[in-house]
Amino acid sequence: MSILKNLFIAASSIVIVALLYVLWTETQQKSSKAAPSKSAPAIAHSKTTHPVHESDLNIIELSPEAVKRLALEFATLEVRSMPRSRPYGAEVVLPTDASVIVSAPLAGTLRESPGREFPEVGQSVRDGEPLLELLPLLTPELSVLTHSERIRVAESKLAVAQAQIDATGQLQQAKVQSEATQIAFARAQRLFKSGVGTKQAVDDAQAQFESASEAFTAAQARKALVDDINLDAEAGTLQPIPIDSPLQGIVRSTLVQTGQMIAAGAALFEIMNDRVMWIRVSLYVGELDELSTSQPARLTLLDGVHSEQDTIAQPIAAPPTATPLSAAVDLYYEVANDNHHFRPGQRVAAHLPIIGEAETKTVPWSAVIHDIYGGQWVYEQVEPLKFVRRRVEVGWVEEGRAALLRGPAVGAQVVTAGAAELMGTEFGFAK
CATH class of the missing domain: 2.40.50.100 (RNA polymerase II/Efflux pump adaptor protein, barrel-sandwich hybrid domain)
Structure with a gap:
């Protein structure tokens, strides 16, 4: 019994020592976590008041050093007289003489x-x-002429010979006609100088002489073309x-x-030949009187968003076409395509100018930024070093300025350079 009692006391002592060691280890870990860090705190050059979703407004506060490093530029939202335009779906087509x-x-x-x-x-x-x-014709070096090939040889020889005879006859006829009209023209000039003839007779004789000269030149060219076809007298090839x-x-x-x-x-x-392409724009006939069809059109992608890659197309006089079932008429524009940017059948958006101008709020186009959902925004400076993102709706863009259908009040200071960096600061993907 004494041996069992001693064993029990020893085991209890070991358990108590293990529990005390575990409690001491946990106490050391908690104290190390609670100890303050002795490293210097990081200096934040920009901060936000609270994290928000993209649809909410947020105030961005920058340090003077951050503003200097971003090189922010500003412009005043003002009211201007802006030319208007309207987007239409258009199709890239080949000119009539391009194929x-x-x-x-x-x-x-x-x-x-x-x-x-x-x-x-x-x-x-x-x-x-x-x-x-x-x-x-087949030459003897290529093949032995069969009966049908000999018939074809004879027909070809006859056709070439007849073409040469016809060309010679037409050349002689054109030459005689040219000489006759030249004599008549000289006679009409002499009669007019002597006071017997009329000016109209001289003009008629001159027109006939020039027409005959052109016919003689064309006959010479045709004769030279036919003469280039050489006949081989030995094999008829x-x-x-x-x-x-x-x-x-x-x-x-x-x-x-x-x-x-x-x-x-x-x-x-x-x-x-795709170096010059036509742009066909179909529009409702009732809107034709509202558009200035004599001015160039701006071509963009189908989303209608303006960019530096936009192309200016010039209006041209093309055969009039229309679609009666949709009450639509077609307007045609021409654009250079040396870089093969456009392809036949490609769909684009054509922004056609509207007659007259409109007084509207405008900002530089560089001030407008787009979110991932297509929303349009500008950053307004509400206080020194403080900026707020404002939603805008761009109606159209002309000459580097965006016409706003809605947005901040007139006189607001908006960021024109550095707006993308401000958006990165606001949503946490830039510093």
């Missing part, structure tokens, strides 16, 4: 131009650049005819392949 389909002048076989690959869709081409070659690009642009579509036999007049490829 050309190149056709084969004669029947024959297509092949690639020496040192060039077959033109691919989207490839940029220059004006007069050779894209393909046309072999009007023709030299390859280069197919050049008629304008500078990009290949929009190709309708043939190399080695293909094609007929005269068959479409080969289409070249599109």
Whole structure:
């Protein structure tokens, strides 16, 4: 019994010592946490009165050093006479002469131009650049002529010969006509100088002479073009005819392949010039009298928000078009597209100027900032070093100034440079 009693006393002593050690450890931890930090407190250059959501107003107070570092700039909200504009949905379209389909002048076989690959869709081409070659007839080096090919050779020779004969006859006729009108013009001048003829007779003779001269020049050009088609007397073959690009642009579509036999007049490829684009704006016919259609239009993205990337489009005289079912008429504008920024079929927002100006509250456009929900705000300086975010509604932007439909009172000082930094300070993602 004495041994058990001693063991019980020893175990109780160990438990009591362990409990005392745990209590001492907890006391040391609490005291270390409660001890004040000896490091120097951080100096805050900006502070807010209380954390709020973005829809609530908040007063931002900056230190003089923060204002100096941010280089804040201010402007006074004032009333000005502002030109007005109205946004409309618009479509980017190609001009009527921007797309050309190149056709084969004669029947024959297509092949690639020496040192060039077959033109691919989207490839940029220059004006007069050779894209393909046309072999009007098969040469003995390429193939042995069959019976049907010999018939085609004979038909081609006849067509070329007939074209050359017609060109020669037209050139002679144009030459005789030009010489006759020249003689008549000289005679009319002599009669007028002698007092027998009239001024009207001289003018008529001069017009006939100039018209005949133009016809003679065109006949010479046609004769030279036909003469470039050389006939091979030995095999009855023709030299390859280069197919050049008629304008500078990009290949929009190709309708043939190399080695293909094609007929005269068959479409080969289409070249599109997108360096100049048209903007078609559809609007309700009842609003047409309210707009100044002779002034340029501002092009923005579909959200209608103005930016430095906006493009100015000039009005042009285009064929009138309309949509009877929607009582809409179309206005056309022209814009340069050297950087290929616009594409056919692209939708944009066109801000058209309205006749007359309006007296409205305005601020510099740089003072307006946007939140993640599209809301528009400005920062107003209510006291030195204190700023408040105010909601505004921008009606339109012209010449770097925003017309406000609602906002702070006239005379308020708004921040024009550094507003984004103030928003970062207010919502905690900047210091």
